[in-house]
Structures are given as C-alpha cells and as structure tokens.
Amino acid sequence: MLKIAVPKGVLFEPSLRLLKNCGYKIPSDFGRKLLIEDSNQQLSLVIVRPFDMPLYVEEGVVDVAFIGKDVIEETSMSCFEILDLGYGQCRLSVAVPGFSPYRSVEDFHSFIKVGSKYQNLSKKFFIEKGIQVRIFPLGGSVELSPIVGLSDAIIDLVSTGNTLKANNLVEIETILFSTSRLVVNDAKYRLKRKEINEFILRVKEVLNDIY
Ligand SMILES: Nc1ncnc2c1ncn2[C@@H]1O[C@H](COP(=O)(O)OP(=O)(O)OP(=O)(O)O)[C@@H](O)[C@H]1O
Numbered sequence: 001m002l003k004i005a006v007p008k009g010v011l012f013e014p015s016l017r018l019l020k021n022c023g024y025k026i027p028s029d030f031g032r033k034l035l036i037e038d039s040n041q042q043l044s045l046v047i048v049r050p051f052d053m054p055l056y057v058e059e060g061v062v063d064v065a066f067i068g069k070d071v072i073e074e075t076s077m078s079c080f081e082i083l084d085l086g087y088g089q090c091r092l093s094v095a096v097p098g099f100s101p102y103r104s105v106e107d108f109h110s111f112i113k114v115g116s117k118y119q120n121l122s123k124k125f126f127i128e129k130g131i132q133v134r135i136f137p138l139g140g141s142v143e144l145s146p147i148v149g150l151s152d153a154i155i156d157l158v159s160t161g162n163t164l165k166a167n168n169l170v171e172i173e174t175i176l177f178s179t180s181r182l183v184v185n186d187a188k189y190r191l192k193r194k195e196i197n198e199f200i201l202r203v204k205e206v207l208n209d210i211y
C-alpha cells in the first residue's frame, strides 16, 4: 500500500479532491483522524502540517507527499520533486505598511526588522541584496508585525492580496512563486518504483484532464 502525506490547511481540500479524481475511495467523513485509508486499501493518507512535511518525507515515514514549493525551498527539503500539481498558487513577497517610506527593497538602506514565517528564505534574500536585517520568526498572522511596530517589513505568502490590502500593506517585491508539488522520498522511490510510478501516472492523467 502506498503511503502519502497530504498537507493540512489551504492545500488539504484540493489534495483530497485530486486523490478522489485519481479514483481512490477516500472516506468523506473521517473527523479528526490523521491517518486514513482508502476503502480499496490502495492508499494510506497521513495528514501533516506543511512545515512538518519534510521530516515525514526525509525519514521515509511516507513514500510520496503533496507539499507547497515554498516549504520545499524554505526547508531545503531532500526529496525528488516529481510533478507541479498546479493548485495552491501563491507567491512569497516582501511587503511594507502603506505609511512606510519604503517602496522598493533598494530603499532598505540601513538595518531593518522583518517579520516572517520563512526565516531561511528571508535571510537568503537579504544576504543576496547585501542588506542587514533582523528576522523575527513568526508562526502566522505575519501581517500584524509591521502594523504594531514589531517590524519594518514582512516576507509572507500572497495569493489574492486581500490580506495585505485589509491590513494596509503594500507588496514591493516577489521572492518566489509557489504551487503544490508531488514529491517522493529518494530511497522509497527505489524500493517501490513500480507502485510509485503507477501513482504518478494516475495523477498525471487527472492533471492532463484539468489543465
Ligand atoms: N493564500 C494562499 N493561497 C494559496 N496557497 C497558499 C496560501 N497560503 C498558503 N498556501 C499554501 O498552502 C500551504 C500551507 O499554508 P497554510 O497557511 O494552509 O498552512 P500553515 O500556515 O503553513 O500551517 P499552520 O496554519 O498549521 O501553521 C503553504 O505552504 C502554501 O504552499
């Protein structure tokens, strides 16, 4: 049986939808269970917080996983990235308060404070720009930090832009674009190649019908 990790949160529903479209019989109501099986015993689903996903994949606890490109990059996740699944489109961007004098990263002339859930990508970005920053590691609601004076700017995910707009924040630079990806544990791909390739084929067929 193939073991797949699907991410909780924004990507959860579209991930389940994709698996159902692949023909897996996923129960519609499994409450708060975090390990579920399809009724044909072909697939075992592990429901994982996105930022925990690299551990489950790298430690070989699961064979394959659906995860956002942003998490793959932020965690330098060791895996085979097999397919772009197309959903969960967003971008990781720098944003500042509307009242801020900054309108481009180049304006960040001196030392600035940045709030983000993506510490590694934030550090990498500003090192490449040669800008001195202090990164405040935040777990969520990142847009709050510059509003209340904790930081001068944020680096966070943007999709529609509604959260930025609602909090009077201005997006000034995009660091990366992200969608959900199908990834495979390297060792498992060697051990269960036939089963994993069959799964990849089923996903590809469904994606070809959608896109
Ligand atoms: N607004 C969005 N639009 C599209 N995709 C998003 C959006 N926000 C997050 N994502 C994608 O969904 C993934 C999970 O994000 P989500 O906010 O649902 O969970 P999380 O905040 O990482 O987990 P938790 O809320 O438990 O801390 C992200 O890594 C990204 O790939």
Ligand SMILES: O=P(O)(O)OC[C@H]1O[C@H](OP(=O)(O)OP(=O)(O)O)[C@H](O)[C@@H]1O
Pocket (backbone or CB within 6 Å): 010, 117, 139, 140, 141, 142, 143, 156, 157, 158, 159, 160, 161, 162, 163, 164
């Ligand atoms: O551009 P938008 O469509 O407004 O989406 C962007 C928001 O989506 C995510 O929030 P979410 O509530 O998913 O996660 P969080 O717990 O990190 O805030 C992200 O952190 C942004 O806040």
